[in-house]
Amino acid sequence: MTSDPFISAAGTPIVEQAVPQVRFKSEGDRLLLLLPLESEAAATSWADLWQQFKQRLNANERFWQAHTPVYLVARDRLLDGRQLQAIADALSDAQLYLKRVYTSRRQTAVAAATTGFSVEQQSPAQGFEAGKALAEPLYLETTVRSGVEVRHAGSVVVLGDVNPGSSIIADGDVLVWGALRGVAQAGAKGNLRCVIMALRLEPTQIRIADFMARAPEQPPDQYIPEVAYVALEGIRIARAADFSKDRLFPPES
């Protein structure tokens, strides 16, 4: 592991360019497996890609019906037959099956065809990625462990703990049903109304839009569910029970 994405991101509170990640997206009764563009994420090696894929697969397993068809949207990524087979095998372990591969690369299309998958060359990706609106929330049922970085162009919900050494970077809100001990960033594209919520808020650092806050030196005596939001003076923390609803839905002014 030569480049740790977390280290590079730690110094800068604002993320200029979100690194695209592997993600699943359900569309009707089928599932899309979206790989990041090779041109956008040149640094992501196959090993990194594979690790992200496995993490997302493990964290979402409960939601998928058995035998759901998966459409692999490989875009411009170069995949060989062995890698395609590895993806198909991992999917079938999770009771899913690889139905078709979409790619814009001729070599990937040839590899997929020789390995025995149905292929569509010509990228259908535009249809999936249109619009500037936030992506649908990313729901992760897992412990986000040290070294893992989750980036998402929408809100992120974690059912589990977010451990120190990991980071969650969301363009929307960050909700952690568990302990938030790592780094969390909400509104990464600059939205000040985004919030970070956790049952146990003891983060290394939290960031909302351009604001940043550290945990107090003295840990509190006991932890209660809390919400971090941006007020005039910067990031504020409120008890979840007291967090007034009109902060979430500010009155029109």
Next chain:
Amino acid sequence: MSRIIVVTSGKGGVGKTTTTANLGMALAQRGHKVAVVDADFGLRNLDLLLGLENRIVYTAVEVLAGECRLDQALVRDKRQPNLALLPAAQNRTKDAVTPEQMKKLIGALTKAFHFILIDCPAGIEMGFQNAVVAAREAIVVTTPEVAAVRDADRVVGLLEANDIKRMYLVINRLKPAMVEKDMMMSVKDVQDILAIPLLGVVPDDEKVVVSTNRGEPLVLSTETQSLASTAFANIVRRLEGEKVPFLDLTPPPEDFLSRMRRFFGQKP
């Protein structure tokens, strides 16, 4: 079917090799055929801890090169014939072996052994990949320190990505007196973060250092029965599926005099 278990930690110096040596020996004592595999190419230590250094003729690298047979490289322990060591090469680096070769090697061992314990090197690079590729279970060793737990957490994530679903936690070198005074992470603190089943807690014990230097695993010595060796023996019984209560590691109560001193607010 034989069980292939990798002993790993991420951080160095937390006691992977000591744990491997003691668990291997304890399993062998309970009648299992055990192979311990040193996957720490270039920095091998397991042979020292087992006191088998001077009996190594061939190593895993020679087996893979076809220069000797697997059973020629295996070093049988004279004190405990159920235990065999597959040594790593000392004059090579981690890149001398590929994951595919490692898989083949471990696969060959499953024919003759019930338990295969793989001593993983520190770090998460090639050596780690080699050590975990063939394993089906993992023992994650950590000490109750922030840095060790952080690295162990990373390793748990990587093991999950490598399809190793059965993971157990061993907390090594716990100092109960320090935990009592809130100066050290407690077992619960560590478990809170790592969230994998606890296999055992090994208290800090000077006898471990002595046994390490002597090349005689703690569980082997009969004259000194220490808490640490009992802890290792319990871990082995839990690995076999037995339910064994955890050792009571609370420090012995203070004597009457120091209690009185504290009562009157004096510093001891």
